[in-house]
Amino acid sequence: MSATKEHLAVELASRVVGALRVHPRGAELPLVVPRTLEELVEAVRAAHRDRLSLVPLGSGSKLAWTRAPASADLLLSVRELTGIVAHEPDDGTISVRAGTTIADLRAKARAGGHWCTPDVPNPSRATLGGTLSLGLSGADRTRLGPVRNHVLGMKVVLADGAIAKSGGRLVKNVTGYDLHRLYTGSHGTLAVIVEAALRLFPFPESEAWFEREHSRFDAALATALAASELPMRWLSLSLARTENRWRVRARLAGKTAVVAHEVGVARALLGEPLGRDARAAELADAHRDADATTKPRFARIACRPSRIADVARTLELERGENAVTVEPTIATFAVELSNDARTVAARRPALHALGASLHLVAPDSDVEPFDAVGPELALMRRLKDKLDPDGTFARGRFVGGL
Amino acid sequence: MEAAWIAELRAVVGERGIVDDATRLFAYEADGIVLLRQRPDLVLLPRTTDEVSRALAILHRERIPIVARGAGTGLSGGATPVAGGVVLSLARMRDVLELDPVDRIARVQAGLVNIDLSLAAAKHGLFYAPDPSSQQACTLGGNVAENSGGPHCFRHGATTQHVLGLVLVLEDGTVLDLSEPRVDPLGLDLVGLFVGSEGMFGVATELTLKLTKKPATVETLLAIFESLDAACDAVSDLIRARHEPSAIEILDRLTIEAVEASVYAAGYPKTAEAVLLVDVEGSEVEVENSVRAIEPLIRARGAIEVRVAKSDYERKQLWAGRKGAFGAMGRIAPDLYVADVCVPRTKLREVVAHTTRIAREKNLKLATVFHAGDGNLHPNIAYDRRDADEVRRVLEAGDEIMHLCIAAGGSLTGEHGVGLEKLPAMEWLFTREDLATMCRVREAWDPDRRMNPGKLIPMRACLETKQALARPEHLT
Amino acid sequence: MNLADPKSLVEYAATLDCIHCGLCLRTCPTFQLTGNEASSPRGRIYLMRGVAEGEVAGDDPVYHEELEFCLVCRHCESVCPAGVRFGEMMEIARDRSAHTAKRPLLETLARRIGFDVVLPNRALMRLAMSLLGFAQRSGVLARVAPLFGARKDALLALPAVPPTSEREPLGLRSPARVLERGEVTVLEGCVMPELFGRVNRATVETLGAIGFTTRACGTHACCGALHAHNGELEGARSLAKTTIAAFDGVADQGGEPLPIIVNSAGCGAHMKEYGRLLADDPAWRERASAFSARVHDFSEFVAAHAPPDWKPSVDASDGARAFGRVAYDDPCHLCHGQQIRKQPRELLARVAGLECVELANAEQCCGSAGIYSMLRPADSNAVFEPKLAALDESRADTLVTANPGCQMQWQSGIERAGRNVRVVHLAELLAEASRAK
Known part of the structure; x- marks a missing residue:
């Protein structure tokens, strides 16, 4: 395949705005950017008809998080499908098109007095569609849980160009299957997410940001776990290595009087807050954007909370200088990789023995990004075959070659 | 002589694991909605995942439809048997397999009763948060199938947010062990997709569930109103003001009367037109702060009295009354139709008032009790199923209520599921493509559509999928 | 009571109170054992309604078996939001089902002897217990028990019949041991005096300790609770009348009948419902209600009447x-x-x-x-x-x-x-x- 558009039908060729490398190890492909839902449907339908395979994307910033497709003919971005479809501040819900950036979405929610999850790094680049497609939760997961819990409904375009919705715009609803759960985190293998509705949360009146430094991981972990047991609901709680020091970082947010009280309680363990209110938010945003997952190569590890120390030992976290972010209450690690992707990949069996999972993002190396999936892979393949029997959405990018 | 396949099943589940006499099968005709009845041909009561798997393999071979059943407390006909089918009851699978207070997870068999998990976790200061009103009886497996809610899901989220892993048996007997709790799914989110699939994807036999730390402080407010409209407005105000209590419930006058006449008498004032029940939980200061902010809002809408429960006992009574409300309606009429519609929380008053009008026009007795904070309404219509004309009017009213909610931007069901009862209404809310997509997903799990057949997706949508899936000519 | 009129076989109106919500399931001991819907209160009510509406035959052996399987513990009543009176429904269904279901001859004989002859008669009960005591002490019981098949262990597990000296009836009058605050009478019961005479004596002693004089009720034996629970409503009604008559005769000096203290929960619960049991009998209805109002469980009475200075203690x-x-x-x-x-x-x-x-x-x-x-x-x-x-x-x-x-x-x-x-x-x-x- 090449970045030429000769093989594309006119409906597609006319929408090509450039070319993009789908993966460092893959070819450059024509990039199609529809401006409306109708154009997008038309493009998918044309690809389906001509038996072409496409890779759906948002801004394309995380294309390399998956594997290179087995074969692909074009890239299809939703980035021009932006804007709010419905916003009900008094009901606490928002429904937006998938190309909307997380920053725009959060700004809109905030204008209505709400916080919108997920609080992911580089929100002005990340689109909601791309974020949901990868199933990414943000730093606010400590309090709010994974993003998939707050997706109320979705509209997607299927391989044959059909538009299908699931769920709705209601904070509570069980009408029909939760297909939006299936699409969330499906890495663009089943459908193109074109619209999603999210539940909103009250925007905090007041905030506080704490940092406490340790020279050793174990000590930092102990502090973070002690913080998690304090009688307050942290918005985010993490420990990170920067400049060879381990820093416990914790963010309080809520009603003014409550935060004031909680600051008093947390002080004994974490010291004075480094920042309050607007300053706290600035610090939080800056650290979020320097998260280990923003590096070109990194590993994501998840385990049971009781296994954090074991996993840290297996990863030999105490050694090295690279960036590390750990969310202790969720039990996830993000570890920057230098040229050691193979070394970390070799630890996969040891991590599995601890019940941990490993996702490697090292596109310039030949390591397998995803853990092997068990017998349930057959079912995942049946789902793929049912929804996209012709492979319109490029195969090979996700677990088990889905 | 007994059919060979029945003998095989008997060998799998044992003598006590099989029900095959007409009289006992009669008792399995209906779940919580007795309007829908069908006697099954056989009931199986397995004890382990292995037994379920072996039984399903036999039924696969024999091409016999299967309806899984927990406690049979569902209100949408999700467990109504199908003609010529087998009911697979999980009632004998109720062991707690693992309870890990450090990771705050429990692994249980699917037939464990909801409340029993919270009782088992209590000694560790933990509980299982989703609390359907039937939690004294309903099984966790049933909760998973329906993605059940409950009053406190307002804060803690519905069942799906608390399911971390599942052991699934597919229609052909294949066992998928997805029990390891994962932060994010590995590959497609099969567990998340399964929750709420109403028994049509397979049978969940073992569940890995999240346990929640008991809140340090809980306060329960009871606000008394002279009009149901005002109570609804108070709730809309609470949501608008961005308050986050853990539960917001409304009971109307008829419901209060029924509850107060029952063993669950909670001390709701019998003269009130509506009461609003609000739970606030969290740290002491958080709770104090919230209560202080919430109370004036409620009063501003004309609450004639706002009481704070003085003791744990009183708090429990107030909630027991709420949770016994459905059953207490037995005092009003032999049967009860429970609608389960959802609407945006800005529209509570107008929709509730409209449902009252619908019932009045049809000369039906309506009691309303609902999860107001979530916008999940339960207009309950009392009737007698022996009165054919009344049944007809009830069903018409149910349809009108669903239409009304769809028009208001709402949906058909918030926690009871579509089941059999709301089947036709699916076409009012979803397009042909929407339903065809659901049908395809279902067929990935159950190609022959033998698991809980005829539920959730109108048959027509499925037939259309079949046609749509036939390849267009130019591709062949 | 005939199969042609199936509605007469159960209390049809009461079956309609059940709204099928299922809150009773978890409390039911037989449902816990089997997980079978038909062995649950909701299921049994469904079957009763099925009988009344002609869906289940009135003489169906499986229906009969499910009725017999129930322990009538009435736990379901404590959680039933619709206020279904399950115990009462079971008594009626069992009573009427007995007319249609066929019991083995031997069982029928045993029931007639037990319910109609031994239970209501204190002397015969005493004789039966003496025989049992002899059989226990001599080892005869151990030898004949296997003849009773499945009931062997239950027979052998019967408590040892105490010596005759401990099986004496209560004295006619047991005076208060502290300043007298009133008079009461007690139900001595049928089996109680024989096997649990010590409990009857302890009841009287405790009542004495809180200032109550106890007067016995002569040779009265059986309140009929076992009859009612086991589908012998006719016998139960007749015994209820005997009991009312006997206790109405135990009155204070002003001629007011005394409160009746019961130390057996099953008997107490039943006697408190005489009013309902005899509701269709105009001659007895009011008398029965008045009687029921005088019945108190032992703990209920002592808790309500113990003086503040009564301070029991174990060193x-x-x-x-x-x-x-x-x-x-x-x-x-x-x-x-x-x-x-x-x-x-x-x-x-x-x-x-x-x-x-x-x-x-x-x-x-x-x-x-x-x-x-x-x-x-x-x-x-x-x-x-x-x-x-x-x-x-x-x-x-x-x-x-x-x-x-x-x-x-x-x-x-x-x-x-x-x-x-x-x-x-x-x-x-x-x-x-x-x-x-």
Whole structure:
């Protein structure tokens, strides 16, 4: 395949705005950017008809998080499908098109007095569609849980160009299957997410940001776990290595009087807050954007909370200088990789023995990004075959070659 | 002589694991909605995942439809048997397999009763948060199938947010062990997709569930109103003001009367037109702060009295009354139709008032009790199923209520599921493509559509999928 | 009562009260055993309605079996939001089903002898118990028990019949031991005087300790509770009348009949419902209601009437030896039948030096259920199992109950399991605690 558009039908060729490398190890492909839902449907339908395979994307910033497709003919971005479809501040819900950036979405929610999850790094680049497609939760997961819990409904375009919705715009609803759960985190293998509705949360009146430094991981972990047991609901709680020091970082947010009280309680363990209110938010945003997952190569590890120390030992976290972010209450690690992707990949069996999972993002190396999936892979393949029997959405990018 | 396949099943589940006499099968005709009845041909009561798997393999071979059943407390006909089918009851699978207070997870068999998990976790200061009103009886497996809610899901989220892993048996007997709790799914989110699939994807036999730390402080407010409209407005105000209590419930006058006449008498004032029940939980200061902010809002809408429960006992009574409300309606009429519609929380008053009008026009007795904070309404219509004309009017009213909610931007069901009862209404809310997509997903799990057949997706949508899936000519 | 009119076979109107919500399922001991819907209260009501509406045959043996399988513990009533009176429905369904279902001849004979002859007659009961005592002591019982098949173990598990000296009826008048505050009478019962004479004496002694003089009710024996629970409503009605007549004769000086204290929960629950039992009998209706209003459970009466200065105690050292950790187990017909839960616990808490613990499943049936443990020993033992597990978990040294049937069930169950736990009736403990000074 090449970045030429000769093989594309006119409906597609006319929408090509450039070319993009789908993966460092893959070819450059024509990039199609529809401006409306109708154009997008038309493009998918044309690809389906001509038996072409496409890779759906948002801004394309995380294309390399998956594997290179087995074969692909074009890239299809939703980035021009932006804007709010419905916003009900008094009901606490928002429904937006998938190309909307997380920053725009959060700004809109905030204008209505709400916080919108997920609080992911580089929100002005990340689109909601791309974020949901990868199933990414943000730093606010400590309090709010994974993003998939707050997706109320979705509209997607299927391989044959059909538009299908699931769920709705209601904070509570069980009408029909939760297909939006299936699409969330499906890495663009089943459908193109074109619209999603999210539940909103009250925007905090007041905030506080704490940092406490340790020279050793174990000590930092102990502090973070002690913080998690304090009688307050942290918005985010993490420990990170920067400049060879381990820093416990914790963010309080809520009603003014409550935060004031909680600051008093947390002080004994974490010291004075480094920042309050607007300053706290600035610090939080800056650290979020320097998260280990923003590096070109990194590993994501998840385990049971009781296994954090074991996993840290297996990863030999105490050694090295690279960036590390750990969310202790969720039990996830993000570890920057230098040229050691193979070394970390070799630890996969040891991590599995601890019940941990490993996702490697090292596109310039030949390591397998995803853990092997068990017998349930057959079912995942049946789902793929049912929804996209012709492979319109490029195969090979996700677990088990889905 | 007994059919060979029945003998095989008997060998799998044992003598006590099989029900095959007409009289006992009669008792399995209906779940919580007795309007829908069908006697099954056989009931199986397995004890382990292995037994379920072996039984399903036999039924696969024999091409016999299967309806899984927990406690049979569902209100949408999700467990109504199908003609010529087998009911697979999980009632004998109720062991707690693992309870890990450090990771705050429990692994249980699917037939464990909801409340029993919270009782088992209590000694560790933990509980299982989703609390359907039937939690004294309903099984966790049933909760998973329906993605059940409950009053406190307002804060803690519905069942799906608390399911971390599942052991699934597919229609052909294949066992998928997805029990390891994962932060994010590995590959497609099969567990998340399964929750709420109403028994049509397979049978969940073992569940890995999240346990929640008991809140340090809980306060329960009871606000008394002279009009149901005002109570609804108070709730809309609470949501608008961005308050986050853990539960917001409304009971109307008829419901209060029924509850107060029952063993669950909670001390709701019998003269009130509506009461609003609000739970606030969290740290002491958080709770104090919230209560202080919430109370004036409620009063501003004309609450004639706002009481704070003085003791744990009183708090429990107030909630027991709420949770016994459905059953207490037995005092009003032999049967009860429970609608389960959802609407945006800005529209509570107008929709509730409209449902009252619908019932009045049809000369039906309506009691309303609902999860107001979530916008999940339960207009309950009392009737007698022996009165054919009344049944007809009830069903018409149910349809009108669903239409009304769809028009208001709402949906058909918030926690009871579509089941059999709301089947036709699916076409009012979803397009042909929407339903065809659901049908395809279902067929990935159950190609022959033998698991809980005829539920959730109108048959027509499925037939259309079949046609749509036939390849267009130019591709062949 | 005929098959042509199936609505007469059950209390049809009451079956319509059940809204099929299922809140009863988890409380039901037989549903816990089988997981079978038909063995649950909701299921049984559904079958009853099925009989009335012609969907289930009135003489269907499976229907009959499900009725018999029920322990009528009435736990379901305690949780039923619709207020279904399940116990009453069972009594009626069993009574009428007995006319249609065919019992084996031998069983019919045994029932007639038991219900019609022995139970209502104190002398015959005494004779029967003397024979049993002889059979136990001589070893004859051990030899003949196997002839009773499945009931062998239940027979062997019967408590040893005490010596004749302990089986004397109560004295006609047992005076208060402190300043008299009133007079009462007690139900001595049918089996009680023979097997649990000590409990009757302890009842009187405790009443005396709180200032009540007890007057006995002559030769009255049976209140008819066992009849009613086992589908012998005719016998139950006749015994109710005998009982009312007998107790109406025990009056104070002003001619007012005395309060009736009952230390057997099943009997008490039944006697409190005489008004309903005889509701269709205009000659007895009002008299029965008035009688029922005078019936008090032992714990109910003592808790309500004990003077503030009554301070029972077990000496720390004695108490530790005698009772140790004490767990109270609610008899079904006390907690579910009479809604009496607090009073026994209050009384135990009042005893100085006593360490009380709660049983995890105190309100669950122990499997005694009147004569159920004799009729269906295997099911009865299975129902008992989780009770024993809860007892073990509580690490109690003494199990306190307030019903003789439960006391027997606990005693034999504990012996069978080889546990070293003492079983006492609440009255026994209180009598001992009132004595120890």
